[in-house]
Amino acid sequence: MGSELGGYVNIKAVLRYLGERRHEDGGYCFISLLNETNINDTYYAVKTYTPLGTRIPEKEKTIEFLYASLKPQQAVVAISMAIEGLAILGAIDLAEEGLQLIFKKYNPLKGKFAIGLGGSEEFGTATPLEATYWVLRAFNAIEYEPSSEEKKRIRQFIEMFRKGSGYGVKQATTTMTYQAIFALNTLGYEIPTIRHFHRCEVRGGFTEVPYSLPPYLEPTFYAVRGLRLLGEKSRYIDAHIQLIQALQNPNGGFRRSLEMGISNFQNTYRALRTLSDLLNFRK
Numbered sequence: 001m002g003s004e005l006g007g008y009v010n011i012k013a014v015l016r017y018l019g020e021r022r023h024e025d026g027g028y029c030f031i032s033l034l035n036e037t038n039i040n041d042t043y044y045a046v047k048t049y050t051p052l053g054t055r056i057p058e059k060e061k062t063i064e065f066l067y068a069s070l071k072p073q074q075a076v077v078a079i080s081m082a083i084e085g086l087a088i089l090g091a092i093d094l095a096e097e098g099l100q101l102i103f104k105k106y107n108p109l110k111g112k113f114a115i116g117l118g119g120s121e122e123f124g125t126a127t128p129l130e131a132t133y134w135v136l137r138a139f140n141a142i143e144y145e146p147s148s149e150e151k152k153r154i155r156q157f158i159e160m161f162r163k164g165s166g167y168g169v170k171q172a173t174t175t176m177t178y179q180a181i182f183a184l185n186t187l188g189y190e191i192p193t194i195r196h197f198h199r200c201e202v203r204g205g206f207t208e209v210p211y212s213l214p215p216y217l218e219p220t221f222y223a224v225r226g227l228r229l230l231g232e233k234s235r236y237i238d239a240h241i242q243l244i245q246a247l248q249n250p251n252g253g254f255r256r257s258l259e260m261g262i263s264n265f266q267n268t269y270r271a272l273r274t275l276s277d278l279l280n281f282r283k
Contacts (some may be wrong), residue, residue, distance in 0.1 A: 003053075005275055008245055011052060011254030013138045014268060018045055019057065021265075026061025027069075030253070038068050043081040044265035051276055056089070070098045076105045076114040077126075080134035087141035095142050106135050108146075108153035128169065129161060133179035136186045151187045158183055166196030174200050174208050178222035181229055190268040194230060197223040203236045204243040210234055217247060217256040221270040224277045233281040244275045 005011060022034050027037025028045040041066060047188070049056045056062060066089070067083045074082075077129050079101050106114045114131035134152060139146065142272045146154070166172025167180035177196045183275035184191055205215025206223035220240065227234055234240060247254045252262025254271035261267070 005052070005272060008241060008275060008279075009248050009272070010252065013248070014048070014052070014272070014277050015054060015252075017252030017263065017268065018048060018265075022057060023043075026058060026063070026065035037065065039066065039078045039082050039085075040230050041265045042066060042069075043085045044269045046085045048265065048269040048272060050088060051272055055239065059089055063089050063094065067091065067094045067097075070101060074101070074102065076102060076131045077134045078106075080131075080138035085142040087138075092142055095138075096144075098138070099142075099144065102135055102138065106131060106152045108157065111153075113154075113157055118234060127173070127176045127179060129158065129167070129179040129183065131175050132157065132183055136183050140186050143199070146187070149190075151214055153185060155184065158267070162192075164196075165192075165194055165199075165273060170207060172196045174206060174219035174222045174226075175236040178226040178229075180269075183227060185229060193224070193231065197230075197232075198235070201235055204240040205240060206234075214257060214259065215243070217267055217270055217274075221274045228277050228280075234278070237278050237281050241278050242277060244271050244278070247271055 018028070021028050021030055022045070023029060023035055023037050024039055028041040029035065029037045030041050032199040042062060046056060046062065063086060064087045069082050072077060079098055083095045106112060113128070115128050161167045161169065161176060161180065163172040166177040168176045174197065177194060181191045181194060196210070197206065199210035200223060202215055202217060204212065205212065205220040207215050208219045220243065224234060224240070243258070247256055247267070248271070249255055249263045251263055254267040255261030255263055256267050
């Protein structure tokens with residue numbers, strides 16, 4: 001996959017960007033001069049190396065860093081990221097140890113869905129479905145199967161946010177719609193008819209809500225992932241690819257919009273993952 005992406009963006013610069021921000025403890029920090037390594041940056045570094053087909057430098061150190069980060073004071077989102085990162089690195093046994101930390105904060109049978117407990121990894125405010133989305137990603141990574149009653153309660157919680165042909169709080173948003181359908185699919189439920197993503201598509205990206213501008217990388221990532229999950233394709237594939245190409249900064253990383261933004265690991269992973277999905281739409 002890395003060689004295919006290299007025909008569109010500068011992969012060598014991406015690898016240099018990641019490598020310059022790896023620290024001795026095995027963790028990563030997107031601001032290269034700071035030694036404030038953290039779960040979020042380390043998770044996205046691991047996720048970025050994977051589609052590039054590149055060996056993760058000193059993998060054992062990164063495993064140690066993520067495992068040491070599994071602490072009760074961490075937010076559910078961060079714990080879930082660490083679990084998934086450990087699973088990607090092959091440390092399944094260590095990843096499974098993090099489940100007990102999740103269950104203390106996220107318990108569907110007791111109506112605990114970790115809403116508003118901090119730790120959002122999104123630009124702006126966390127969504128009510130964010131913790132559920134990341135917990136289920138962690139479960140999926142280590143092949144943990146929730147009970148039938150837990151699945152039922154989670155589904156009921158998700159459906160509280162159904163807004164027309166999408167999901168949101170006051171109106172359907174791209175982020176929450178993807179989080180919802182990903183969760184439903186992971187739980188084994190049929191995904192309802194969703195038209196939200198197509199309504200947010202413009203020439204050169206997707207928006208968070210229909211009929212708005214400008215497009216940003218986050219909704220573009222979630223919309224393309226959502227369409228892929230639904231077995232559908234975007235209309236303006238070439239224009240979206242051009243957007244991704246234009247988001248790469250001189251340091252090798254990617255920003256979130258044409259108008260502004262510094263590079264970070266989250267944007268870099270999402271840009272490369274989106275580009276890969278868009279190229280697959282062409283096939």
